Structures are given as structure tokens and as C-alpha cells.
Amino acid sequence: MGNAENAIEIRNLTKKFGEHLVVDNISFDVKKGEVFGFLGPNGSGKTTVIRMLMGLISPTLGTGRVLGWDIALDQEKLRSAIGYMSQKFSLYEDLTVEENLNFYGGAYGIYGKKLAEEKKRILTMADLVGREKMITGNLSGGWKQRLALGCAIIHRPRLLLLDEPTGGVDPIARRQFWDVIYNLSREGVTILVTTHYMDEAEHCNTIGILYYGNMLSLDTPNKMKEEIIQGDIIEILTDDTLKSIDALKLHEQVKDAAVYGAGIHALLEPGFSLDQLHDYLKEHDIEVYNMEKVLPSLEDVFVFLVENEKRANR
Numbered sequence: 447m448g449n450a451e452n453a454i455e456i457r458n459l460t461k462k463f464g465e466h467l468v469v470d471n472i473s474f475d476v477k478k479g480e481v482f483g484f485l486g487p488n489g490s491g492k493t494t495v496i497r498m499l500m501g502l503i504s505p506t507l508g509t510g511r512v513l514g515w516d517i518a519l520d521q522e523k524l525r526s527a528i529g530y531m532s533q534k535f536s537l538y539e540d541l542t543v544e545e546n547l548n549f550y551g552g553a554y555g556i557y558g559k560k561l562a563e564e565k566k567r568i569l570t571m572a573d574l575v576g577r578e579k580m581i582t583g584n585l586s587g588g589w590k591q592r593l594a595l596g597c598a599i600i601h602r603p604r605l606l607l608l609d610e611p612t613g614g615v616d617p618i619a620r621r622q623f624w625d626v627i628y629n630l631s632r633e634g635v636t637i638l639v640t641t642h643y644m645d646e647a648e649h650c651n652t653i654g655i656l657y658y659g660n661m662l663s664l665d666t667p668n669k670m671k672e673e674i675i676q677g678d679i680i681e682i683l684t685d686d687t688l689k690s691i692d693a694l695k696l697h698e699q700v701k702d703a704a705v706y707g708a709g710i711h712a713l714l715e716p717g718f719s720l721d722q723l724h725d726y727l728k729e730h731d732i733e734v735y736n737m738e739k740v741l742p743s744l745e746d747v748f749v750f751l752v753e754n755e756k757r758a759n760r
């Protein structure tokens with residue numbers, strides 16, 4: 447192990463709490479400057495991985511290097527080189543925006559002229575200029591979120607760990623947040639983000655799909671969409687979505703059918719044609735407005751992988 451291009455190198459990482467296996471033998475690398483996403487439902491072990499990367503808890507088995515340091519031995523060095531932000535923003539609500547930045551600056555030993563410079567950089571980056579004297583508790587969710595991010599990077603960490611950072615903020619604020627993340631990544635900061643939002647995972651260069659401690663897939667979002675699903679994803683628009691889904695689920699060559707946007711995504715066995723599908727729905731008195739083969743969405747990929755995993759464990 448020890449590729450200088452990697453910010454994170456994890457091998458066979460395993461964590462058990464008592465008999466409860468929470469992270470099961472996962473391995474992955476994150477390149478410097480990359481935005482890496484862990485996608486998984488609640489309880490799949492994402493936070494536990496982050497806590498191990500930060501050296502807050504020890505792995506039961508396996509090894510890891512983060513920014514060249516050993517996660518089991520170099521906890522002190524790691525913590526000062528990493529920025530961390532979680533959904534629970536860890537801001538002081540009764541302090542002003544500036545006082546929060548002063549506090550976090552002080553915690554990392556940043557004072558005086560250097561602190562003034564960093565605050566200016568962060569207020570500009572987070573679009574908080576003019577709000578320095580506002581009480582943090584009075585800020586809207588999106589502002590708070592960007593302030594929390596600012597506090598997490600006041601010491602210019604080379605690696606930023608974000609644990610479900612956009613929970614509870616509106617889509618516009620989420621987009622603004624991601625703009626800031628991209629800028630940081632362009633400046634060379636490596637970013638590891640956990641999420642259970644599919645659209646958010648799309649923002650990442652590489653995604654690891656984590657499902658109850660198992661890494662089901664590790665690849666770019668596009669490769670996942672192109673290579674994982676066996677069968678065709680068909681987008682269908684009919685006069686009755688729910689009735690159509692019930693009918694589709696009864697057909698043995700339809701592996702899955704679910705609401706997707708205004709229509710349906712159905713997964714067909716290879717070889718089952720669109721004409722056959724059209725006739726089948728017609729037999730059920732369903733009028734088909736449109737039907738076409740589409741590239742799977744990340745959600746399709748996720749559902750496919752999870753269903754496979756469930757079948758394998760039955």
C-alpha cells in the first residue's frame with residue numbers, strides 16, 4: 447500500500463459492535479482531489495466507516511491509510527488534517543456567524559491576520575458576506591449548512607469528510623452547497639461524502655454502494671448505469687400508473703416495476719420485446735402513451751443490486 451495519488455487507501459476494513467457486523471471486509475481507494483460518495487440506506491455503516499477513517503474508532507480487522515497516515519496509529523495527525531461535517535451541523539446557534547468562525551479557527555490554532563484571511567475566504571465561498579453579525583440560530587437551513595462547511599474547512603484540510611451533509615435543506619440550497627464542494631475539489635481537496643439521495647450520488651466521481659456493511663458496487667455513476675443491470679429498463683407512461691405496475695409485476699418476464707417520475711420504470715428480462723409488453727398491457731385494458739428503452743438511473747441500479755443481494759441471502 448502507498449500510492450501517492452491516493453488520499454485514502456482502505457483494505458479489508460471490518461467493524462463489529464459485539465456480535466453485530468456493521469462493516470464487512472470493504473476495500474477502496476479515493477484519489478486525491480476526487481469527490482467520492484458512499485451511497486446507502488440508514489444503518490448501512492456509512493458513519494461507522496467515516497469514524498474509522500478519522501481514527502475515532504478502531505477497525506475490528508483491516509487496515510487504512512488516510513493522507514498517508516495509519517488510521518489505527520496516527521489519530522492525532524489525522525484529526526488536524528481532516529475537515530468533518532455531519533448532518534447535525536455542530537454550530538453554536540446563539541453565536542453570530544463570525545463568532546462561530548472565530549471559535550472553530552481558535553480550535554485549530556488559527557488567530558489574528560491568518561484568521562481574518564480565512565474568514566474572508568469562507569464568507570465569500572459560502573456566500574455569507576454581509577451576514578457576519580447574524581445570530582446563527584436565525585439563519586435558514588442552507589446558510590447554516592454552508593456556515594458549518596466553512597467551519598469544517600477553516601484550517602484548510604486536504605480531506606473533507608461529509609456525513610449526510612444535505613439532510614433537511616431545500617433543493618436550491620443543496621445545489622449551492624454542491625457548487626462549493628466542486629470548487630473545493632477543483633482546488634485539490636479530496637471529498638468523501640455519504641448520502642442516501644440518488645441525485646446527490648450523481649455528483650460524485652466515484653460511488654461505493656454500501657448495503658448493511660457490504661460494498662455492493664464501486665465505480666463511476668456512468669459505468670454503474672451501463673454495466674450492472676442485466677436486462678432492459680423501460681420507461682412507460684400509461685393512463686393508470688398504479689394499475690400498470692400491478693399488472694407488470696404479475697408478468698414473469700418483468701423483474702421489477704416501480705413509479706419513476708410521472709411514469710414507470712420496468713426491468714425486463716433480456717429478450718422480452720417492447721411490442722410484447724405493449725400487447726400485454728393492452729390485454730389489461732391499459733392505454734400506453736409512451737414506452738421506450740432508457741439508460742438505467744442510479745436508483746434502478748441501486749434497487750437491482752439490493753434485490754440481488756436479498757435473493758443471494760435468502
Ligand SMILES: Nc1ncnc2c1ncn2[C@@H]1O[C@H](COP(=O)(O)OP(=O)(O)OP(=O)(O)O)[C@@H](O)[C@H]1O
Nearest residue numbers: 463466468486487488489490491492493494495610
Ligand atoms: N457504537 C455503536 N455500538 C453499537 N452499534 C452501533 C454503534 N454505532 C453504530 N452502530 C450500529 O451500526 C449500524 C450502522 O450504523 P451507521 O451509523 O454506521 O450507519 P449509517 O449508514 O451511517 O446510517 P445513518 O444514516 O442512520 O447514520 C447500525 O445498526 C447502528 O445501530
